Amino acid sequence: MKVDIIRILRQPEYTGENRCEPCTVLNLIIAGLFSSAIAWKSKIGGVTTFGVSVGLIYLCGYLVPGTPRLTKQYLPQAVLRWFGKELEFETLNGLNTASAPTNNTNSQSSQVASHDPGTMTEKIDPHKYLLTERILKPCTDQDDLCLTEIFKEEWNEKMVELATENLDGGKGASALELEAKGDSFEIEQYGDAWTLVSDSQILGQWPSHAALLADIAAAHVLDKRSDQWNELASSQKGQILTGLRLFLEHCPGSKGPVSLNQKTVESCCSSYEVITYSCDETGERLFEQPLE
Structure with a gap:
């Protein structure tokens, strides 16, 4: 039963190598503040709350629901740089x-x-x-x-x-x-x-x-x-x-159409928009550039 609960709670997309350090730190601070408030009335309750919170953060990657989405949307790039988590899009042009x-x-x-x-x-x-x-x-x-x-x-x-x-x-x-x-x-x-x-x-x-x-x-x-x-x-x-590739009217070597698209590139902690010029039939990218 215990193993089943752990498996249900664990979220690999937000833990391990995918863990967002800014999210983890933010949630640990929140857990500490919340546990301290409870500890004013019950030390055992405060310690228990903090222990459960740390366990949830370890298994889920966060404690407060929606933390990854909120971090991507609102956390400044300067803060992400402190943790080495600024999204770097590798342009292959x-x-x-x-x-x-x-x-x-x-x-x-x-x-x-x-x-x-x-x-x-x-x-x-x-x-x-x-x-x-x-x-x-x-x-x-x-x-x-x-x-x-x-x-x-x-x-x-x-x-x-x-x-x-x-x-x-x-x-x-x-x-x-x-x-x-x-x-x-x-x-x-x-x-x-x-x-x-x-x-x-x-x-x-x-x-x-x-x-x-x-x-x-x-x-x-x-x-x-x-x-x-x-x-x-x-x-x-x-x-x-x-x-020159931006002037292509067909996918190279075929008569397949090409089109300009916009997509979202995401890491654990941030996201931004990228402009792509791609072959419609195969999905091959002919050009890509982050949208400033």
């Missing part, structure tokens, strides 16, 4: 733009590589670059920017071609013009992240295989059509390729 996956068991560095064979290293405005290189143009039917027809056609053709091939690390690194003397390249998957790695470094992470395919296809076309492409640093290329 391509070449040289993301951190290394934490479950990587190989001997690669934990830092993203900076392979910059190009000569231009100043900050770049992707839209200005794409307009100058005639990749983007003002839309004819709306106040926005659109892909030029010739680039869109060549990009789509390349994506369809790559979708039928075995996309390996060597081809990916070659298309993105990444060079590492003596290194071999591999494409590896860690959860949702698709990672391009060399023997010793992580070169970039993408939120899906479709996003990686789109970037490699775009790099092929840009190398052929843009005079400045070879002069750019890889970090600049990453910004441009990431921006």
Whole structure:
């Protein structure tokens, strides 16, 4: 019977590794104050109340109903930082733009590589670059920017071609013009992240295989059509390729539609909104960005 009660009360989503330290501390303070008030009339009652409260906090993660929801909604980010619980969303948006996956068991560095064979290293405005290189143009039917027809056609053709091939690390690194003397390249998957790695470094992470395919296809076309492409640093290329994905009208390699969505990302103690651009049929994310 005792075991059954413990099993009923236990909430794994709020205990163990998922325990919210700010919630626990707050509830222990409340339990202490409530027990102290009872102890004024009965010391035994106060001690018993505190013991039961600590047990509930241990099993459930909290004492006051709704604590996790209230903490996410009202607890300041500064307080979460004190406990190391500030929500950090790992944006996987391509070449040289993301951190290394934490479950990587190989001997690669934990830092993203900076392979910059190009000569231009100043900050770049992707839209200005794409307009100058005639990749983007003002839309004819709306106040926005659109892909030029010739680039869109060549990009789509390349994506369809790559979708039928075995996309390996060597081809990916070659298309993105990444060079590492003596290194071999591999494409590896860690959860949702698709990672391009060399023997010793992580070169970039993408939120899906479709996003990686789109970037490699775009790099092929840009190398052929843009005079400045070879002069750019890889970090600049990453910004441009990431921006281009927002102009996709279909999921890379298919005719499936894409759409812009908003979702809530949660940790034990906080939550915030993220904008995603995804393939409707497969759910593959092409772009993701926290909403400020």
